Amino acid sequence: MMGVASIAPFPQWRIIACIVLALAASGACARQGTSMTQDHATDPAASALSRAASAGDAAEIGRLIADGANPNAKDAQGSPLLQAAILRGDRRAFQALLEAGADATTGAANGNTAVHLAAMQDDASYLKALLAGGASADTPNTKNGETPLFNALEARNDENIRLLLEAGARADATDAFGATLLHKAARINATGWVVRFLEAGADPTARDRVGVTFQPSFFRARDAVLSADAKRDRETVRDWLVARQIPVEDTH
Known part of the structure; x- marks a missing residue:
C-alpha cells in the first residue's frame, strides 16, 4: 500500500500575514471607490450638472449653476466638465460652462488643464475662446509643469503653436x-x-x-x-x- 505523502503545515505567521494583506487591500479598494464617486454620490447638483453637460443642454447647465452647482465639478471619469465638453466637441456645453465661470486652470488626473487640452485639438476655436477669456498661454500642467506649447507641439498642431506664441507664450x-x-x-x-x-x-x-x-x-x-x-x-x-x-x- 502506497504511503500518503505528508503535507507540511502552513506556518501560522503566513496565515496571519495573508489575512492582514487581504484586509488592507479591501480597505484600499473601498477608499478608492469612495474617492472616485464622492463628487456625484454626495453632491446631487454636481451629478445633475455632469448629466446636463454630457447632454449638451446649455439651458440646464445655466440653470443648475445659477442654483449653486459648481462649474468646476468633474465627471464620473474624473475629468473637469469643461474638459469633457472639449473632448466631446460640444461647443454649446463648453461655452455655457465657460460663461458660468468654469476655471480653465483646473487640472485633470494627468495634470492637463482645459488650455492644454484645447492646444491639442484640431478645432482651434476652443483655444481661442480660452485665451480670449483671459486664460494664460503659459498655464502650467498641475503635475509636470509643462505649458500648453508642449501639448500643441506633441500634437504637431502648427496653428495652435502660433496662437499660443502670439498670445505671449514663452x-x-x-x-x-x-x-x-x-x-x-x-x-x-x-x-x-x-x-x-x-x-x-x-x-x-x-x-x-x-x-x-x-x-x-x-x-x-x-x-x-x-x-x-x-x-x-x-x-x-x-x-x-x-x-x-x-x-x-x-x-x-
Missing part, C-alpha cells in the same frame, strides 16, 4: 524636469519648430535634469533617415549656433 518655458520646448521638439524630430523656437527666444544652452542640451537629440538622427526639409533645418540650426559662438554638439 518659447523658453521648461517642465518640472528642466526640459525645454527645444528638448521636446528635438526628441520628436519636429526640426522646423526647433528653428522657430530658437528664433522666438528659446535658450539653446538650457540643460535638462540629466545635464544635456537639446543638441544630442537633435543631431542624433543619421542624414539617411532625414527628409530634405529636416536636413535643411539641421543646417539652419548649425549655422545659427555657430553664428552665436555656441559649440555645436554634433558627434557625426
Whole structure:
C-alpha cells in the first residue's frame, strides 16, 4: 500500500500575514471607490450638472449653476466638465460652462488643464475662446509643469503653436524636469519648430535634469533617415549656433 505523502503545515505567521494583506487591500479598494464617486454620490447638483453637460443642454447647465452647482465639478471619469465638453466637441456645453465661470486652470488626473487640452485639438476655436477669456498661454500642467506649447507641439498642431506664441507664450518655458520646448521638439524630430523656437527666444544652452542640451537629440538622427526639409533645418540650426559662438554638439 502506497504511503500518503505528508503535507507540511502552513506556518501560522503566513496565515496571519495573508489575512492582514487581504484586509488592507479591501480597505484600499473601498477608499478608492469612495474617492472616485464622492463628487456625484454626495453632491446631487454636481451629478445633475455632469448629466446636463454630457447632454449638451446649455439651458440646464445655466440653470443648475445659477442654483449653486459648481462649474468646476468633474465627471464620473474624473475629468473637469469643461474638459469633457472639449473632448466631446460640444461647443454649446463648453461655452455655457465657460460663461458660468468654469476655471480653465483646473487640472485633470494627468495634470492637463482645459488650455492644454484645447492646444491639442484640431478645432482651434476652443483655444481661442480660452485665451480670449483671459486664460494664460503659459498655464502650467498641475503635475509636470509643462505649458500648453508642449501639448500643441506633441500634437504637431502648427496653428495652435502660433496662437499660443502670439498670445505671449514663452518659447523658453521648461517642465518640472528642466526640459525645454527645444528638448521636446528635438526628441520628436519636429526640426522646423526647433528653428522657430530658437528664433522666438528659446535658450539653446538650457540643460535638462540629466545635464544635456537639446543638441544630442537633435543631431542624433543619421542624414539617411532625414527628409530634405529636416536636413535643411539641421543646417539652419548649425549655422545659427555657430553664428552665436555656441559649440555645436554634433558627434557625426
